[in-house]
Amino acid sequence: xxxxxxxxxxxxxxxxxxxxxxxxxxxxxxxxxxxxxxxxxxxxxxxxxxxxxxxxxxxxxxxxxxxxxxxxxxxxxxxxxxxxxxxxxxxxxxxxxxxxxxxxxxxxxxxxxxxxxxxxxxxxxxxxxxxxxxxxxxxxxxxxxxxxxxxxxxxxxxxxxxxxxxxxxxxxxxxxxxxxxxxxxxxxxxxxxxxxxxxxxxxxxxxxxxxxxxxxxxxxxxxxxxxxxxxxxxxxxxxxxxxxxxxxxxxxxxxx
Numbered sequence: 001x002x003x004x005x006x007x008x009x010x011x012x013x014x015x016x017x018x019x020x021x022x023x024x025x026x027x028x029x030x031x032x033x034x035x036x037x038x039x040x041x042x043x044x045x046x047x048x049x050x051x052x053x054x055x056x057x058x059x060x061x062x063x064x065x066x067x068x069x070x071x072x073x074x075x076x077x078x079x080x081x082x083x084x085x086x087x088x089x090x091x092x093x094x095x096x097x098x099x100x101x102x103x104x105x106x107x108x109x110x111x112x113x114x115x116x117x118x119x120x121x122x123x124x125x126x127x128x129x130x131x132x133x134x135x136x137x138x139x140x141x142x143x144x145x146x147x148x149x150x151x152x153x154x155x156x157x158x159x160x161x162x163x164x165x166x167x168x169x170x171x172x173x174x175x176x177x178x179x180x181x182x183x184x185x186x187x188x189x190x191x192x193x194x195x196x197x198x199x200x201x202x203x204x205x206x207x208x209x210x211x212x213x214x215x216x217x218x219x220x221x222x223x224x225x226x227x228x229x230x231x232x233x234x235x236x237x238x239x240x241x242x243x244x245x246x247x248x249x250x251x252x253x254x255x256x
Contacts, residue, residue, distance in 0.1 A: 041137035044149050047174040049129065058206060060088045063233040069109040073222035078105035082114075084230075109224060126161045128153065128179065133162070140171065147171040153181065160185045163196075175207040176200055193217040201233075208233045 062085045070077040078101025082094045094114055099106055126132070138150040148168040155162035165181015180197035196214040200207040209230045216224040 041135070041151075044137070044169065044174065045130070045135055045151075048169050048176070051174040052176065052207065058208070059086050059090055061086050061233065061235050063208070064231045065094075066229045066231070067110050067113065068227040068229075069105050069113070070225045071105060071109070071221060071223075072225060074104070076102040076105050078102055078110060080106070080110050109226065113226065113228075128167060128176075132156060132159075138166070143168065144170075144177060148177055155184050158185050170202060173202055173205065173207075175202050177202070177207075190219050191216060192219060203233055204235060206235075 062083060065080075065082050065084045067080045067082075068078075078099065080099045081097040083097060085093045085095070087093070099110075132155060134154045134156060136152040136154070138152055140147055140149055142148075147170075149171055151167050151169065153163070153165055153167055155164060161183070162185070163181040163183050166178070167176060168178040169175070170177050178197065178199055181195070183194040186192070186194065194214070194216050196212065198212040199210050201210040202208070211230065212226075212228045214226045216226070218224055
């Protein structure tokens with residue numbers, strides 16, 4: 001009974017971590033209620049909202065995904081590589097290229113990550129927007145061979161799926177480069193702490209996921225580590241809408 005509950009909770013928490021990063025939901029462009037410490041901060045947020053309001057370029061695209069996951073206390077580990085495709089209507093499918101490692105990690109962590117990523121796309125309730133967060137300007141600094149604006153994020157409500165942390169905005173494009181922090185409300189008593197850091201790369205005017213690291217502190221079994229790298233992003237990849245391919249991709253993980 002405990003194992004079943006843990007599987008369900010892992011799926012939920014992975015969905016909450018992944019929704020803002022991979023869903024890229026449309027954002028509320030009302031920035032009048034932002035809290036900042038500089039005269040230009042509200043203008044920066046307004047440009048950020050404008051830059052991220054439409055991400056149709058991420059549709060009809062593909063990228064390679066490498067997932068490295070482990071349950072530290074159990075000393076179980078696994079790696080998976082897949083081709084991730086997004087159709088013209090936003091449908092996510094996977095074609096698994098290979099997996100190696102322990103079945104527990106494959107079925108209870110990686111497969112559930114893929115399910116959570118597919119189910120959580122486009123949830124505006126978790127978007128990084130003035131409707132959900134207060135923004136506090138922390139200044140401008142050099143990073144990634146350029147400059148970024150750093151904002152502290154504080155959720156307006158202690159709601160499952162929201163986090164307290166930072167966001168780095170590219171000074172040239174006003175697109176997000178880094179989002180990191182800790183969930184302000186754990187979705188279950190089984191979780192003591194959920195921390196994450198996700199990075200983006202700007203390609204052809206689009207903020208594309210490049211990396212995500214997460215540590216989930218689970219009662220009784222300890223830490224679950226998840227590292228995801230994205231590469232070979234291709235726009236206009238002529239991706240077909242194929243729910244069958246999605247099901248086959250997930251089924252092939254459990255079958256191998």
